[in-house]
Amino acid sequence: MAASETREPRQTRAIEKKNKIIEAGFKLFCEKGYHYTNTNEIAKEAGVSTGIVYHYFKDKKAILLATVGQMVPSFDHEIINKLCVSKDRRELEIFLSETIDRDIDFHKLFKAAHEEFLTMCHSDPDIAEYMKGFQDKGLSRIADTIVSNGSTISNPYEKVDIIYHMIDQYCDAVVFSKREKIDYNIMKELLIKNIMNLLYIN
């Protein structure tokens, strides 16, 4: 889909320019939301003309699709290794804690756009399909590795999914909607304990 809707530039300068547009779009989507960002602003932010935006992207939505890659936290090999290799509970807890902290920073930057994107999945089938594929790949890769590493963890696909969203939700709450009666440090501890428990549940 992306291939038919976005022009793939060969030359380095062109790639840079395309990336500039994606970055500009991403930045503005995060700051103001997709619907409150117009294409002229994206062009201006990217330092290019309006027209060139439509040279690289079929339409405004195609820019949004191109930013998805930046909106989903990269499930890098570190996470994967830690999760399945490390058998030391304490080590894993510390790692989870660090991951959560990193994810909070990520949310501070991208979450608004990410969530709007999720929302649009519900009204726009194109986006839904695209997003689903993207998240699937990321989460499945983690679970796949767990499986292929011969871990004893049962139902890894289901667990990884649950854990991912628990962390995601926690970070979102910390960044955007701190409620008075909640102690977010305690909450984090509970979260980690709960995740640890989930991992080794049968």
Place this chain on the structure above:
Amino acid sequence: MAASETREPRQTRAIEKKNKIIEAGFKLFCEKGYHYTNTNEIAKEAGVSTGIVYHYFKDKKAILLATVGQMVPSFDHEIINKLCVSKDRRELEIFLSETIDRDIDFHKLFKAAHEEFLTMCHSDPDIAEYMKGFQDKGLSRIADTIVSNGSTISNPYEKVDIIYHMIDQYCDAVVFSKREKIDYNIMKELLIKNIMNLLYIN
């Protein structure tokens, strides 16, 4: 805020008309999303004129705010009682299972609008404030009752929050983005086990 932005009609017919508008707005927001629904459509769906919409609501956003009440699942007393009173694990698990099933139906109807609303919380302070209050009230009421009932559950506010979002997330996945590799029945079992564990963690 809502009070100052929406005119409260005294007469029954007027109230009915206002409610019709809210319902129409809610229906369309759910079906198409806030930004893809225009006020003329709302008026037509409600069977009223364009002008009268602006008699009852300050602007389009005010209609959205008025629909929030319908978007958050009612945390009724049943839930509250079961959660804190029941000490029988098995009974509680069954209850959780039923609650999840009910919540899935709720998602099928309202989730799209609900999520868009959450998204807008991030870019629109008015909405953020309004929404926070709303959710706060619902979730806090549960935790409050747990506390006042002398339950032995620790950190009830944090736990209720986590549990709420875990269920929410699960329902969303079931309704909107079923992933191939995931068995949602197993996932549900894991979820319940995990919630049970969380409740009695220290």
Place this chain on the structure above:
Amino acid sequence: MAASETREPRQTRAIEKKNKIIEAGFKLFCEKGYHYTNTNEIAKEAGVSTGIVYHYFKDKKAILLATVGQMVPSFDHEIINKLCVSKDRRELEIFLSETIDRDIDFHKLFKAAHEEFLTMCHSDPDIAEYMKGFQDKGLSRIADTIVSNGSTISNPYEKVDIIYHMIDQYCDAVVFSKREKIDYNIMKELLIKNIMNLLYIN
């Protein structure tokens, strides 16, 4: 088709406004051509706002379609009566001459738009269909009357068509593309003689 693409206003003032838009569009299409006239200009010329244009017309093309009625010379009863009733050749010739003169004036006003419209028939199926129907009705009405009046003229449909276009073409030449070597008075005489001949050919 017209019904679904144009809103039919009930109230007199609204009808007047709609007509103003049609007139404005027509005027500008004649002066500058359809493609060189933009909707803002039409609105301004009509003394209305941009938005209201799209309240009455689905899109710019719908305005064009609405102007067709004014672009085709009205084949009024006078023409019809003269053509079939009058058996006096001399009288008919004079009448043809007058008709041609009147048609020249008509061309001076409308021909550019008319021709552009014809052109668009070739690239736009909607317009083609609409135009065909319109011209069909006008020309057929003349031929129908000839038939129903028991005239001795054979093949009236074919003849009326040929004659109409001969006159049309002549007027167009007089108005727009006078060629040096041609004496348009002589040409007119030839035309009339030829038409008279055609009418009574077997």
Place this chain on the structure above:
Amino acid sequence: MAASETREPRQTRAIEKKNKIIEAGFKLFCEKGYHYTNTNEIAKEAGVSTGIVYHYFKDKKAILLATVGQMVPSFDHEIINKLCVSKDRRELEIFLSETIDRDIDFHKLFKAAHEEFLTMCHSDPDIAEYMKGFQDKGLSRIADTIVSNGSTISNPYEKVDIIYHMIDQYCDAVVFSKREKIDYNIMKELLIKNIMNLLYIN
């Protein structure tokens, strides 16, 4: 004017390239109309770059002007000879019939573009001038030959003009806008009879 607006390339390859552009433009103008064809499409169809188009042509209009030569049927010597030399009515009628058939094929290919071009004559003085010269030359050449051949046909310029447009109109109707009530074979017969009559009218 054309000379000053288009660069005349000396080298063969360049000439070929220019011709490719003209052909591409002509093809697309015929298929989609001038206003619905953009220069990028022309370049792509011609297999050249966008930029080079503007090396050979001052602007888009210049491409249109360059295509005119292909849009007017070539009034070749055959036609001319037949028309004036042949004194045999029957022979002439057959010839007219064949000419009309050939012209129908021509219309199938080129009429849309031709007509659009005529239309533009009315709004664009450059095109008007250019076109007038072109058609003038073609039609006048026929009439000139008639005159120089000592034909007895009176008012040849006027007659050739009328006849040309009658045929043109007939072909257009056959190709583009067949009306139900008309029998185009009968119409053709009438046309030929009428032309024959016109030729020998005084």
Place this chain on the structure above:
DNA sequence: AATGAATGAGGTTTCATTCAT
């Protein structure tokens, strides 16, 4: 309280043309 016509700023997108390479 009610209507729906009217407004007009602003959005997305196109495209003839230019320019750096």
Place this chain on the structure above:
DNA sequence: TATGAATGAAACCTCATTCAT
């Protein structure tokens, strides 16, 4: 000569909101 990325004015159209009735 040749490329095709880049420009940016301008086009069409939408829609939240207002206003005359």
